[in-house]
Amino acid sequence: MEGGLIRAARQAFEPFRRLYTETENRTLHISRIAVTPVVYTALRERFESLLRRQNAQFEVPAALHRDAELLALLARPAPQPGLPVKGLGLFEPAGTDRPEDPALAGLRTRALARYGADGLRTRMASVRQAISALRPGPPDDPLPSDANHSPPWRYRFADRYHDFHALLEAYRLLERAAPLRRDACHAPAGREFSLRADEIETLRNFAGKLEDWVLAALDRPRPDQGPGLLVAFARLEALGKTLRYGRLVFLDTLSEPEPAVLPWSSAPPVFTTADADFRLARRELTGGRELDEVGYSLLENAANRRLEARRALAGKAPFRLRIPPGLMPARPGTPTEIVRPALDAEAMQDAAAAFLAAESAQRERLAQIYRYHLVERNCVTELFRTLNDGLAGLNESDTRALGGHIEPTAADAIPFVSAQSVERRYRITESLELASRRKLFLESLDAEAYLAELSPLSSAIYPHNDEDSLFLFFTDDATWPRPLFGAANLAVGAAEALAGILTLPFDAGRTLHRGLRGMLVSLPELAFFNIRKGTFR
Numbered sequence: 001m002e003g004g005l006i007r008a009a010r011q012a013f014e015p016f017r018r019l020y021t022e023t024e025n026r027t028l029h030i031s032r033i034a035v036t037p038v039v040y041t042a043l044r045e046r047f048e049s050l051l052r053r054q055n056a057q058f059e060v061p062a063a064l065h066r067d068a069e070l071l072a073l074l075a076r077p078a079p080q081p082g083l084p085v086k087g088l089g090l091f092e093p094a095g096t097d098r099p100e101d102p103a104l105a106g107l108r109t110r111a112l113a114r115y116g117a118d119g120l121r122t123r124m125a126s127v128r129q130a131i132s133a134l135r136p137g138p139p140d141d142p143l144p145s146d147a148n149h150s151p152p153w154r155y156r157f158a159d160r161y162h163d164f165h166a167l168l169e170a171y172r173l174l175e176r177a178a179p180l181r182r183d184a185c186h187a188p189a190g191r192e193f194s195l196r197a198d199e200i201e202t203l204r205n206f207a208g209k210l211e212d213w214v215l216a217a218l219d220r221p222r223p224d225q226g227p228g229l230l231v232a233f234a235r236l237e238a239l240g241k242t243l244r245y246g247r248l249v250f251l252d253t254l255s256e257p258e259p260a261v262l263p264w265s266s267a268p269p270v271f272t273t274a275d276a277d278f279r280l281a282r283r284e285l286t287g288g289r290e291l292d293e294v295g296y297s298l299l300e301n302a303a304n305r306r307l308e309a310r311r312a313l314a315g316k317a318p319f320r321l322r323i324p325p326g327l328m329p330a331r332p333g334t335p336t337e338i339v340r341p342a343l344d345a346e347a348m349q350d351a352a353a354a355f356l357a358a359e360s361a362q363r364e365r366l367a368q369i370y371r372y373h374l375v376e377r378n379c380v381t382e383l384f385r386t387l388n389d390g391l392a393g394l395n396e397s398d399t400r401a402l403g404g405h406i407e408p409t410a411a412d413a414i415p416f417v418s419a420q421s422v423e424r425r426y427r428i429t430e431s432l433e434l435a436s437r438r439k440l441f442l443e444s445l446d447a448e449a450y451l452a453e454l455s456p457l458s459s460a461i462y463p464h465n466d467e468d469s470l471f472l473f474f475t476d477d478a479t480w481p482r483p484l485f486g487a488a489n490l491a492v493g494a495a496e497a498l499a500g501i502l503t504l505p506f507d508a509g510r511t512l513h514r515g516l517r518g519m520l521v522s523l524p525e526l527a528f529f530n531i532r533k534g535t536f537r
Helices: 003-012 014-019 037-075 102-115 119-132 157-176 197-219 223-245 264-285 293-315 345-369 379-391 396-402 415-425 437-443 447-452 482-502 510-527
Strands: 028-033 260-262 319-321 428-434
Touching (some): 037 379, 102 157, 102 197, 102 223, 197 264, 264 293, 415 428, 482 510
Antiparallel strands (some): 260 319
């Protein structure tokens, strides 16, 4: 399987990680299978469609929670609620002594010529009126019937409220031609970021199209355009610097997500991949091609990863693998003004309670649909089922390219057994191992530090969290002492379960459930098998 299909498979089974986290931090064994283009396309479409449906299903309770949280905040008298607006954190706040940005100042001149001197202020007033008139809709989302259910998309109260404030701030930023923060963009030196004349011309044309789009959006404003306008303003400023300097200047898209740190030994191949992606993205600037917003976003993200990899390579430092949150930069900022809907506090509190109840029902139903079972329904069994579903309906000659068929059984739920089944029945061209974060860390330790990492009580990298049951020893690396460690873990799990019986009236069985789960994953350790890895953040 190619890299894209592997990523789609890992993401498609995210619900299992959400609902059962005791076996996280696994070392991944990946087998590359020789398949025809028809089979590869069918499998990729199956995994991606499954991922889209699952993301849409889990977005419903998340959106209901956002609505409830916002309504509860707005129901409070004072102070004003915190409201992070995506893209606003790219710009200098009001009151700074930095000069206006030339690109945004030119755009403001064009806008005022179209709307008049008070055009921006008039539009800001209409946005305030629209926010005041906002009302939450009923939390009547139907519960999903199964994993194939696709909920309808809704433009919800919290999203509209945030987008309206982004639109309001966009007018305010344009009015003062706000410059970018100094750390919001990169202007790196080096030949790889210098631009040829044809590339500069392509970017000049794209900047002109982007400015025309901004003016058209300001002519017919909609709330959902607010975040896009903020990013468009920031990109116009970065493009203006690019055209002035003759080298690529781009927004920082990698600042927010939690980074994963790779050892120095992993930096050279990561650098090679980042360099190849950057070169591929730059092809959109050559050959007389017309650059669009997607192509520019890919160039922007590729340039960020190329710069990050170059810094790691130059300093021989660990590579901070940071993934862009999406095609658009999303650095949030606090708006200058918060406008409240014209609703009394009691009505907003009642609406918040209704949304929380709907969220709870949605999450309970999703927990039933994606119920984890150690043997009958886990990531391995569902991976095989999804592969088989993706191959259904194809010609026998296409499916024969896999080399065989695997119908998941109870034994295949064990990872090393399923790996053996794949090696026996599929046509494997290559196998590789992606070591877990814990394994990579252990390999760099001396004997004393290694012994400390055998227990979560003394581990330097494992912070206990409520998602894990209590246990005394990690057993993934301690093969021969595993039954002894497993017996200790089983005893601790039993103690937690007994404590859960006493706390049952107070925590709705949460402690009892964790204790029983801890006992369950400790039993295989008595027979030299390991399931528990601990949840690492």
